[in-house]
Amino acid sequence: MSGIVLPDLSRFQASGRETCFHDRHVGAQIYAGLDGRNWRLKDYEARGGYRALRKILGQDGGAGLTPEQVVAEVKASGLRGRGGAGFPTGLKWSFMPRALPVQKYLVCNSDEGEPGTCKDRDILAYNPHIVIEGMAIAAYAMGTTVGYNYIHGEIFEIYERFEQALREAREAGYLGDDILGSGFKFQLHAHHGFGAYICGEETGLLESLEGKKGQPRFKPPFPASFGLYGKPTTINNTETFAAVPWIIVNGGDAYLKIGKPNNGGTKIFSMVGDVERPGNYEIPLGLPFAKLLELAGGVKGGRKLKAVIPGGSSAPVLPASVMMDLTMDYDSIAKAGSMLGSGAVILMDETRCMVASLLRLSYFYMHESCGQCTPCREGTGWLWRMVHRIEHGQGRADDLKLLDSVAENIMGRTICALGDAAAMPVRGMIKHFRDEFAYHIEHKRCIVGPGAQHAHKAAETAAA
């Protein structure tokens, strides 16, 4: 691989600044009323926190809810997993064999490694008790007495903040062996990873939590039957758990009505890339994309929008013309050929070169492949090398066909979905921006943006 220039990753590191304090959320439930300082237990209680837990345990003067009633409420809410796949949460909870007399576990996935996504870290930093309460309710519903929150390794200060919140919750009796004197037991612990993207995949996460290399397991068996330490386990995303207290207090039907049928409630979108006010925006599912873009101040510098990756880097790109007509919900985005995914909306303006963008994405997946499966381990490298040569003016006439065929041969042939996540952006880019790739190959330079000069220079160097 001599002569290949590796990208400078430091340019892409997060600034570490909070991104949710801009008063532009619509109907916020998770980010509502946060100011950066009011994350403590007393603040959360003042906002009505732990009311849902009291309600299910019958500590609010009511009769309480049975575990089955809690699951039914979550099913009715239309809440879908906020980690990427959008799987119905109530249905997932019903898979847990709660009557089985063995240790069962609950795990929160706060690994948040999907490029562009930065919502869970703000939930944990500024509203950690909402996750603790959501997990305690889930534990009650599924009969799990031990839980873990697996937090991304590169946000250590947020892990420490969550530990502080856990201490507060234990001292106040919201966690422990006899929660609020009800006899309900749930111990919750925080665990930090070391920053590998693959540890966000649920079974890679479980391996890592067990102290092993974070390499995904073959499924089936699924975690509901063989999870942490081989025991029944339910894993949900941070935002999924954070949505639960509101559902319990206000009812599943009310949550469903906020969004669209099959797409209940609010969702946090991380608006990143060429946007005037990057950050996290909590909005009802089903809001038009154009409105979300307006909330975020429009495209940076008033330039024209070219393309959008609507659900984190694993989702296929969509041209701006398609995106502007869509609403932000799972079904609309899927119908348009992409995915809502983790909710990271990556905006690219007219100056962006699609080949350079794909090169950056391909490098990420090659770097993060855990190496277990041949199609992913080798295929992600092939994809990157092909895009690299196209970008650097050495593309060959049949490269587009080859790229598509390599991507096709990765998809569906690997242990986990990272293989698909690497292949889908390639296919999406070629489908919608084929001309741009073809121009690169034929003219050995870019049609647009600063990439034009870069590719041109590289081509000259290569030719010399």
Ligand SMILES: Cc1cc2nc3c(=O)[nH]c(=O)nc-3n(C[C@H](O)[C@H](O)[C@H](O)COP(=O)(O)O)c2cc1C
């Ligand atoms: C490569 C890869 C990375 C993932 N990273 C995350 C992540 O950082 N956070 C997350 O919640 N889910 C991630 N997922 C999805 C999880 O495997 C799992 O579906 C999710 O945590 C389930 O929670 P939910 O049902 O609440 O969405 C990832 C999946 C793959 C294939």
Ligand code: SF4
């Ligand atoms: S698809 Fe890639 S990341 Fe997933 S298990 Fe296989 S090699 Fe590892």
